[in-house]
Amino acid sequence: MSQSGLRADLDIVASWVGEGSRVLDLGCGDGLLLRHLFDSRQATGYGLEIDPEKITQSIANGINVIQSDLDQGLSDFDDQAFDQVIMTQTLQAVQRPRELLLEMVRVGREGIVTFPNFAYYRLRAHLALRGRMPMSGALSYGWYETPNIHLCTIRDFEILCEALSIRILERRVLSNNYQQSFAGNLLPNLLGEIALYRFCQS
Amino acid sequence: MAVPYPADSIGLVSPQTAVFDQPLELDSGHTLPGFELAYETYGTLNADASNAVLVCHALSGTHHAAGYHADDDRKPGWWEACIGPGKPLDTERFFVVCSNNLGGCHGSTGPTSLNPATGQPYGADFPLVTVRDWVRSQALLADHLGIQRWAAVAGGSLGGMQALQWAIDLPERVANVVAIAAAPRLSAQNIAFNEVARQAIRSDPEFHEGRYQQAGDRPRRGLMLARMLGHITYLSEAAMREKFGRDQRGANGDYGYNFDVEFEVESYLRYQGQSFVDRFDANTYLLMTKALDYFDPAAEHGGNLGEALANTQSRYFIASFTSDWRFPPSASREIVRALLDTNKSVSYAEIEADHGHDAFLMPVPRYLESFSAFMHGINTGVAT
Numbered sequence: 001m002s003q004s005g006l007r008a009d010l011d012i013v014a015s016w017v018g019e020g021s022r023v024l025d026l027g028c029g030d031g032l033l034l035r036h037l038f039d040s041r042q043a044t045g046y047g048l049e050i051d052p053e054k055i056t057q058s059i060a061n062g063i064n065v066i067q068s069d070l071d072q073g074l075s076d077f078d079d080q081a082f083d084q085v086i087m088t089q090t091l092q093a094v095q096r097p098r099e100l101l102l103e104m105v106r107v108g109r110e111g112i113v114t115f116p117n118f119a120y121y122r123l124r125a126h127l128a129l130r131g132r133m134p135m136s137g138a139l140s141y142g143w144y145e146t147p148n149i150h151l152c153t154i155r156d157f158e159i160l161c162e163a164l165s166i167r168i169l170e171r172r173v174l175s176n177n178y179q180q181s182f183a184g185n186l187l188p189n190l191l192g193e194i195a196l197y198r199f200c201q202s
Numbered sequence: 203m204a205v206p207y208p209a210d211s212i213g214l215v216s217p218q219t220a221v222f223d224q225p226l227e228l229d230s231g232h233t234l235p236g237f238e239l240a241y242e243t244y245g246t247l248n249a250d251a252s253n254a255v256l257v258c259h260a261l262s263g264t265h266h267a268a269g270y271h272a273d274d275d276r277k278p279g280w281w282e283a284c285i286g287p288g289k290p291l292d293t294e295r296f297f298v299v300c301s302n303n304l305g306g307c308h309g310s311t312g313p314t315s316l317n318p319a320t321g322q323p324y325g326a327d328f329p330l331v332t333v334r335d336w337v338r339s340q341a342l343l344a345d346h347l348g349i350q351r352w353a354a355v356a357g358g359s360l361g362g363m364q365a366l367q368w369a370i371d372l373p374e375r376v377a378n379v380v381a382i383a384a385a386p387r388l389s390a391q392n393i394a395f396n397e398v399a400r401q402a403i404r405s406d407p408e409f410h411e412g413r414y415q416q417a418g419d420r421p422r423r424g425l426m427l428a429r430m431l432g433h434i435t436y437l438s439e440a441a442m443r444e445k446f447g448r449d450q451r452g453a454n455g456d457y458g459y460n461f462d463v464e465f466e467v468e469s470y471l472r473y474q475g476q477s478f479v480d481r482f483d484a485n486t487y488l489l490m491t492k493a494l495d496y497f498d499p500a501a502e503h504g505g506n507l508g509e510a511l512a513n514t515q516s517r518y519f520i521a522s523f524t525s526d527w528r529f530p531p532s533a534s535r536e537i538v539r540a541l542l543d544t545n546k547s548v549s550y551a552e553i554e555a556d557h558g559h560d561a562f563l564m565p566v567p568r569y570l571e572s573f574s575a576f577m578h579g580i581n582t583g584v585a586t
Contacts, residue, residue, distance in 0.1 A: 059575035
């Protein structure tokens, strides 16, 4: 936990959001990231969420939340309607991540995503040594019940961005319990557990 | 004596009447020389009148939204699920007001009232009123109660549409809007159902061109049919299957080969229709359905709902129910989309419920939780 009380990855995301930004949070959960952005950055905007209980929590946290299915795209929103479109730990759970990334840069000037890096060394070891589907702190579901249907690695993500003409503006990686480390920056695809990106349409 | 009411009920309530002597100009061009509104209030208005919530009723609703009129009342008010201590419209925090719409038949001036010009009941001569007319008349009620700005205007179905109209017509007087199972306008299918209901009433030989009161008569059959039809559309197919299936009244399950009531669903509909006739006026029913048909705030903005809502100053809570095919989620989403287009503060919940349109009257847990969460976030200023 950081000073803001947010998880370290969300803290970095928050640092990327400018003062007074208009933001859209895809899969906003209980709304605490938006709450933080509203309070500390005077940001405005909406969260989209599909889980009924989380929608109620978001409303209770005083943010604007719209019940939405991200797999239906973002057709409710006009082009470039937001400064930033944020999606934390959700990319791997959507039906069409490629289309959604394009939607993010359509409705937002910038996109921000975070996801668990499937090439993280512990996950590799899990599969290589134990011969079982990898599980970790960031990926805590069994293979038969996981909502994470489109896992990718840091390298995979960057290759896709290039193919989609999405320009990466900034990358950060966190390893071992959401810490930033020198080693993680040196060998991100091996030592990074969580990847964070800020990007735009090139 | 033990209190006969549940602990989360507001309990015994009594209606009041506000009398307005000033003329009221209506959208139709007619002017009412004066009018009365029947209303009820629940809870206590705080010192700076910042905790008042206006509840708008649906087609066949009344000002009796919560509590009981007498110890032996069989049923509480129509929105008992949502109004009372600890409920979404928490009467410990809010001062809740509900009025019978102008043109109604439960105490507000309407077709059954005496026309001062003739000394006879208005009957068919009562002018058609619009949702905007209702807002105009309720604004005078707000003045009468000393409420400059509603903490919220809330309603389901037609009541939700009325809440939207409030925000559009008097933006500075509405801090929050709660529109449940509403729509930006009726669909052709909805208008069609209303037209069948109206024809059922108007073709009843006892309708007498709307002057049935003078004739000492009532179009009972027509009104009953109208209600039976409406009732079918307020329920989902799943709700009817669950409630009645093909259950028959007779124990042996044999067919009678006649037109007596055989299936439970027939019995239910007849009962609903008949009991409605005892408490509702046919001219009011005609007028209310017409007000619904006319509602279309986007129309005067070239069909652009966002423009219609652009000048509103409210925060919004919009909710719909998955099995509601009369005012479906897609209609609520259209409202949400228009609010997003104009950067309004809005939250939207699509509630999983099998009850059809009537779900807005039911204690569906997720509905009450999200509604409560929204109301919790409303600042009511100084406490009493």
